[in-house]
Amino acid sequence: MKLEEYRGVWTLGEQRDGRIHTVSYELLAWGRSLADKLGVELATVILGHNLADQVQELIYRGADKVYVVDHPALAHFSVDPYARVLTALVREYRPEIFIASATTTGRTIMPVLAAKLRTGLTADCTGLDVDVESRQLLQTRPAIGGNVMATIITPNHRPAMATVRPKSRRPLPRDASRKGEIIFKRFDEKMFESRTRRLGFIRDETAESPVQDADVVVAGGKGLKDGRNFDMLFELAELLGGAVGASRMAVDMGWIPYSHQIGLSGKTVTPRLYLAIGISGAVQHLAGMSSSEVIVAINKDPDANIFKVSDFGIIGDLFEIVPLLIKRLREIKGKEGEGK
Amino acid sequence: MEGAFGPPPDRRDVGRMMRLAVLVKQVPATDKVKIDPETGTMLRTEMEAVINPLDLYAVEEAVRLKERLSGEAEITVISMGPAMAIEAVKDAISMGCDRGYLLSDRRLAGSDTLATAYALSQAIRKLGPFDLIFAGERTTDGETGQVGPAVATLLDIPVLTYVSKIEEIGDGRIVVHRAIEGGHEVVESPLPALLCVVKEINEPRLPTLSGKIKARETEVPVLTADDIEADESMIGLKGSPTRVVKIFYPKITREGEIIRGDDPEGAVDRLIEFLRERGII
Ligand SMILES: Cc1cc2nc3c(=O)[nH]c(=O)nc-3n(C[C@H](O)[C@H](O)[C@H](O)COP(=O)(O)OP(=O)(O)OC[C@H]3O[C@@H](n4cnc5c(N)ncnc54)[C@H](O)[C@@H]3O)c2cc1C
């Protein structure tokens, strides 16, 4: 394999039910920094059906080029046609880096693609960088239960492939003055055949918690002592216009459903404010929230690890602090209400 | 690749034993893992190890399927790892699998997910054909979830990931639920296929005493790279496209304002002020 024949950074765009999903824009934020550092183009490839009127948005969000493959068989993710089409595109255009989001789709298609292309793939990265001289992609991820971080490279194979966790980065601001090229690719019908068939979809609202899309996350841990005390956090979250998260301990105790778990084996979040209440700050928990813009912790243990990642911390009893905080926020809300 | 799985999928299965395989990995039981600073790979000796907790769901589902088929199925456990990984295979047998093999060879050491998947796919070719292969969602040490889809790809069979339920099976087809964002997708696939199962699929049983006795008495053959006719350039460090170049402890970066809450009112006032400064409220 001649590595120098591979140039450019690619991201895998994602659509759900025919709408481009925000993970596509998060990936472009990652891809943009890599491409700029290497001085190459950033392209997104997106597969789906009836996407034409939406793809311009990918350019506004950072892509220089968009490869679109539009076909009814691609409307929903399906391994066979996705793998065939993506393999063909990679072989034709030879990107040096190809990244996807670690969604169920990304985590399924990327290993299939890497096995077909016989190249390296690193799952669930929390950091991506490039070494400009060697042009190696530096892929950093938690390893061994999150106790250490490992940096991984793909020295002799291209593209270097990686998935990054959803919400591990914010999308770039939309820039409608950005110019780029949109390329619609066509393939032979045979490329779209699939051995598997989607028979239906059973929507389950409870499987999703709004925590990943929230601007403010109020998270509770073992320190809450009882599931009923989460009511306080829901109230606080509502006052702050946010959602409730939890540590694994709180989830394991059955205080709140798994969909609220933040951390290595739960969700990753990057809200504007992360409020950790009665959470010790184990590395596995930090893995899911340490990129939040502002972190505030309330914990009675002055040595709690969570304070080391906090912008603001109160060493105290949450059962005193939280009700007071709720009271103060209500007062402020009340005043604002009067003013209007 | 043709023929590795016997006749094409449109055959009838009626009255025929289903052949099932389960992939299990042994993982470190503790968080205290040693890492080889030279290669960046884990030192697997001298530590307590267990069967990957998420693989128990794969084993359980295979055993349940056998029960559902009134015993008309055989379950083969396959694991790749050092000699001690035989224990993980025996654990699976104690839960109701029929036999097991351990793929173990110095030349396999240092394999990344692609090299591991290649070696496992070769073992499956050798030991198969199988109608259905089960894998866990991910391991607690590698944590990639890549091995299952890669094995299926190298065997050229369909992969169904995030499987939370087997709805129907028979006539050379399977219908499963996949737990994905926002709900469950119902998908049909021909057999043979590979399923990566999630926790929500079942509740793994504890081994019975007779199961444990059976596991102790069952001999687990060890296969070498030669036994599976592995291409040496595709296994071990040589066959691994990725390299770990650095291992480090995550550094903790923020130096915030930490106040004592002896005066809770004052502390909350200061917090409100801070949130205002940051434009959050
Ligand atoms: C492979 C692996 C994956 C994991 N994945 C995750 C994950 O995704 N997410 C996750 O969170 N964890 C995860 N963990 C678990 C993690 O290691 C910790 O066990 C967990 O985060 C601890 O939760 P906690 O902070 O709620 O509980 P604890 O560590 O018990 O902390 C409770 C805290 O509450 C404080 N407290 C108690 N009472 C009060 C009070 N009245 N007022 C104020 N403070 C009080 C205590 O001082 C303490 O700091 C994982 C572990 C492993 C091995």
Ligand SMILES: Nc1ncnc2c1ncn2[C@@H]1O[C@H](COP(=O)(O)O)[C@@H](O)[C@H]1O
């Ligand atoms: N060394 C191995 N031996 C057998 N099965 C494995 C091995 N490594 C991974 N697997 C299977 O692949 C799944 C995903 O593993 P991983 O990609 O390491 O997260 C596991 O749950 C196992 O079912």
